[in-house]
Amino acid sequence: MTEHDVILDVQNVSIAYDTDNGPFLAVDDVSFTIRRGETFGLAGESGSGKSTIANAVLGLLAGGEITSGRILFEGTDVSTLAGEELRNFRWKSVAMVFQSAMNALNPVMTIGDQIVDVFTTHTDLSRREAKVKAAELLTLVGIDPKRVSAFPHQLSGGMRQRAVIATALALNPALLIMDEPTTALDVVVQQEIIQEIQDLQEKLGFAILFITHDLSLMVEVTQKLGVMRKGELLEMGPSHEVYRNPQHPYTKQLIAAFPPVSRTTAPRGGSTGRSTKTESEAVISVRGLYKAFRQGGPFSRTENVAVNDVNFDLHKGEILALVGESGSGKSTVARILARLETPSAGSILLEGTDVLQTEPKRASRRYRGAVQMVFQDPFGSLNPSHRIRHFLERAVTIHSGRKSRADMDAILSELLTSVELDGTFLDRYPHELSGGQRQRISLARALAAEPRVILADEPTSMLDVSVRMGVLQLMKKLRDNRGISILYITHDLASARFIADNTIVMLRGSFVEGGASAAVMDDPVHPYTQLLVSAAPDPERTSRYEKDERAKTRATISDLIANRTPTAWVKAVRTSADLDRTQISADHWVATSDLSATQTPSGAHT
Structure with a gap:
């Protein structure tokens, strides 16, 4: 891997929040890299620091600050960005798909208008040209372009999440951060959304930072992953190697928390099917x-x-x-x-x-x-x-x-x-x-x-x-x-x-x-x-x-x-x-x- 291949370089980063009881260390000396076109995952339970790192990449640390280390995007320290430069960075270089699509979308604006706003704010496109682009993006993520005038509450959960993805991809960012993007979705819709993202990634070439608590899903989606707990990165490596041969006890606990469905990997101690009843x-x-x-x-x-x-x-x-x-x-x-x-x-x-x-x-x-x-x-x-x-x-x-x-x-x-x-x-x-x-x-x-x-x-x-x-x-x-x-x-x-x-x-x-x-x-x-x-x-x-x-x-x-x-x-x-x-x-x-x-x-x- 050459230095030119690395799009995101997190170097010994620690992040603390100000509280009434003094500084709280949310992230402690975390380091990892993401290459162009790669999907890297961060797994862990609530409070492990996963989302804090994602927010730090985008400069969204409300009440917190990077106390040591640095985050480099294509060689630029993101903490030095401010004003118009930071605003353009958040859409053109890095975009984020949040956990709750209903909360991420403005309920009083159509999904088409919300995508159009991205284009008119960050590009020289006219509103008519932006509407054409919005329809193209909706088609790209599997939504009928006729739904461009629909409000968020008129869409299913899966369609709302697709609309959020379309908005995030509007300016063709090099890195897409996905923070629990499928948590609120049914399993079938989840699989379809994930495959849609993978298809788009192959077509457009962006890298992904994928954040989830579901290690089984992460292994299926990512090439490399890291496991976090209480702000520390406990284990990291190729996804299938970590899953098949976990080293840290907490990684083993996470894997055990998601027993697979399939016959060949069903866990010991599972149901034996006591179905003989009168x-x-x-x-x-x-x-x-x-x-x-x-x-x-x-x-x-x-x-x-x-x-x-x-x-x-x-x-x-x-x-x-x-x-x-x-x-x-x-x-x-x-x-x-x-x-x-x-x-x-x-x-x-x-x-x-x-x-x-x-x-x-x-x-x-x-x-x-x-x-x-x-x-x-x-x-x-x-x-x-x-x-x-x-x-x-x-x-x-x-x-x-x-x-x-x-x-x-x-x-x-x-x-x-x-x-x-x-x-x-x-x-x-x-x-x-x-x-x-x-x-x-x-x-x-x-x-x-x-x-x-x-x-x-x-x-x-x-x-x-x-x-x-x-x-x-x-x-x-x-x-x-x-x-x-x-x-x-x-x-x-x-x-x-x-x-x-x-x-x-x-x-x-x-x-x-x-x-x-x-x-x-x-x-x-x-x-x-x-x-x-x-x-x-x-x-x-x-x-x-x-x-x-x-x-x-x-x-x-x-x-x-x-x-x-x-x-x-x-x-x-x-x-x-x-x-x-x-x-x-x-x-x-x-x-x-x-x-x-x-x-x-x-x-x-x-």
Whole structure:
């Protein structure tokens, strides 16, 4: 590598922020280089210093400063840039794609106008010429140029992120910084965005600084990577070498936090697929569940079907995963089971009793005690004005009655021990806990009711990678020790395979495939399941998806959705969850209505 090849040279950089308690060292003596056309990654959990380095490259360190070392871009120290020179540097030399596309785009301007502003501000192009360029850029990133007049809220999450990328590439920068660019996207959209970026990189030749907490995704995308923690660069090297032979314990921890989906690399200790159950073991049975949300005014009212004829059994001691993209209806099913939403039709049987018949308006305390929910955001589900003791004592009192101080202290101690915390946490406030600790408190609060079922709605999606696996292991431990049944809602197939005995795939309100988790992941037969599995990050993947084949798959899925009719307008009486299913094997089924679009073995039967 020659000196001329290096486009970004970070030399022994330390960065500190001014705080009330004195300087805080956010980055400590970090060095790395990026060559022209290369993709270099920085991985690590929140607070590791990744984004601080990216902001330092662009001169965006609000309240912070480089205390030692220097950052050279094409030989120029970026800290010496100011005024008009710095403004031109930020767009013409280096551009950034931020994590949240909705926040990065102006909500009151069309996406076309936002791209046009870049051209009119930094070039001599007229507004008419800039509009032509904006349409060309949108085409380049896979957006119909007719959407140039669309506002950000009128675009999907994936299209908004593409618009941000188009804006960043407007002046053809030599370096593109991507700070968690796909975190908020579904796995299929994430894969398509990443491949779009790689295609653009091959065409335009820019280098990329790719920042993410997902090491599996990073290995697939980058040529070299560095692993950061608490401001230090712990390990660096060629991406596949670091993944296959990590040296630092923290790198090994990051890799373990993202168990892969594939059969050959599935981790030890993952789900074994405990799918042999009997009808008598069902704790909750759902039959003909249907939910439609009404939209529009009195003269233009429409109905959006969120859940369409859903049937399943959750057995004692079973962990059942519901997987699918955003909008598939997973969380709506969980909220209906938690009695936070009222279904339009269907039955929910708790140990044989139809609770929608016996408790039609409001769930009884008995039901709420038996079925507890753990929410996605552990901070949002805990009142910041109360100490941890308040949440646990209140749950115990509601479901078990008042206790003496000695008895209550013993119960709280047992609850904290069950989630692997100690008594010192009782007098802390939620903001004094880490994300993982807050989620453990949420689990302890649910356990205070002595539930038979826990509904876990994306319980690890907002946690740092270093604590995700611990929470998943804890949930399995609670199942094993207490016999609790868990409905695990997620968009992450890898975590579903790791924790769940059985998995059901959900598409636009309907179940399309299910069975033992290993069987569903290893041998998917429904085109939608195949799409999800193929899009999951895989460090060992050597080839990209074919766009024509992807388009055909999406067309097939769209046809299946279009031909589907709401089947539960009239409440159906069902005795088994296996109706409308074709068995692929003893522990694997596919929706009979979609059978024509699947490649099923000849022995499949309904």
